[in-house]
Amino acid sequence: MKDITVVIGNYNYARFLREAIESALANVQMNARPGSDECVRVLVIDDGSTDDSRTIIESFGERVTPVFKENQGQSSVYNLGLALVQTEYVLFLDSDDILYPDACGEVLRAFGSGNYAKVQFRLDVISEEGVRTGVRVPHSTPPSDCAALLRRGWLYPSPPASGNAYRVSALRSVFPIPMSWQHRKAADFFAIYGIALTGAICALDSTLGGYRVHRKAEDKRGDSIGQAGLSLGNCEDVSEVERSFPWRWETLRHMIRTRLGEDLPAHFIDFSYEKNRLCVRLYEASTVERWRWLMFESRRYFASLVGNPYWSAGKKAGALGLTLMCLIPSRQINHFALRYISNPAARFAMRGSVAARG
Incomplete structure (x- = not known):
């Protein structure tokens, strides 16, 4: 049987969390049809939320496996999720994003078509209200062998976190992420680029989920998009991206050197x-x-x-x-x-x- 765990990491996103969990459970139902040899599980890790997230998670009962932990950041969620999963594949879904009903099925079929370390797919960019904007990410398709270019320093085109599924054994050969205050965010960076050195990548042209772009309350003042409109992600402004990327790369180099010997x-x-x-x-x-x-x-x-x-x-x-x-x-x-x-x-x-x- 081909099986995959959708790990939903959440911190204070109660306003989006129910939709994310329901989208993952739709994949469970889609792949539980008679005659299917595919199995989808849902693990929800709450990273010390202080809003109504716990109540929402518990409302799903035994349909999801809940884990409640103290707040340590996204990297701790990836490390813990990877340690807990018992399936061959894993997909980390951000709690403000969604999967379409057959996302996991297509991913598992792609994994079955070749010896891939990662399968990535496109995501619709959706508004805070969940409306499709007509934009998809990523805009470019990488080659299957991204390792050769990564060894020259080139970061390959990849969707945000929720558009990537990994072979668990391959990701474990690179992880865990070293934990410190500066490593709390951007866990997907280390997964996306570290995995490329462990095997081939399958890039699907299919759009199998939604990447929600929403602005923080402090960025909503006035009618102008302003510099907030230049943000490359929901959790980081442009200045933070510039500060953080160099140490992310240095951390990745350390992980690859100590784990893979490269x-x-x-x-x-x-x-x-x-x-x-x-x-x-x-x-x-x-x-x-x-x-x-x-x-x-x-x-x-x-x-x-x-x-x-x-x-x-x-x-x-x-x-x-x-x-x-x-x-x-x-x-x-x-x-x-x-x-x-x-x-x-x-x-x-x-x-x-x-x-x-x-």
């Missing part, structure tokens, strides 16, 4: 990270400051764009054109270009705003 390059190459640095430097900057940065401090950004092994020439040309729009002495054009470069949610918001005005 040495990764001292520096990583990733357009997502470099575009984040671009947005931080140029958003609200004067025309002179934008020209100066693009002329003298953007070498790594353009290297990650032009050398990107996952993009077509047309996509590179489009990104290059948007970047050069930042040289135009217009704040409105600058904001448009940076938001469009930055993330799918911002692109959708801009299209909706333009449509409403039109």
Whole structure:
């Protein structure tokens, strides 16, 4: 029998949690049909929530396996979940995201079609209310052998946490994540990139879930998207991404060195990270400051764009054109270009705003 555990990690997301659990249980029902050799289990780990999360989890009774622990961050949830699962495969679902009913079935069939360490799939970007925006992530498809490029420092295109399923034995060969205050977040970074060095990756073109983009209460003041519209994730602003990525890479290098006996390059190459640095430097900057940065401090950004092994020439040309729009002495054009470069949610918001005005 092919089996998979959906591990739902939650911290104070009671407003989304029920929908996430119900979406996982829909997969249990879908794969419990007569004649099916696939089994889906649901493990919910609550990381010390102080809202109504416990009541919601307990309302599902024996349909889920609940674990309640003190708050230690997302990495502790991944470490504990991986230690507890007894199935061959695992999928870590963020409690603000959802799975579509046949997600686990398609994932298990993909695992059965080859000797894969990970199966990833696309996610619909959905609004806080659960409405599909028309955007999917990721935008690029990686090769099956991502290890060769990772060994040169290139981070490969991957969906957010909820769009990845792992062979448990492969992930255990890289984990656990070292625990410290700075490792509380972004556990999926270590899983997504560490797993690539243990085996091939299967990238499905199917969209099998929803990635919910929602803004914190403090970011909802006013009508403008502002710099919040440049955020690359729900839990991090653009400045935090710039600070955190280098130590994440260094931690990954340590994990790979001690667990697999390999040495990764001292520096990583990733357009997502470099575009984040671009947005931080140029958003609200004067025309002179934008020209100066693009002329003298953007070498790594353009290297990650032009050398990107996952993009077509047309996509590179489009990104290059948007970047050069930042040289135009217009704040409105600058904001448009940076938001469009930055993330799918911002692109959708801009299209909706333009449509409403039109």
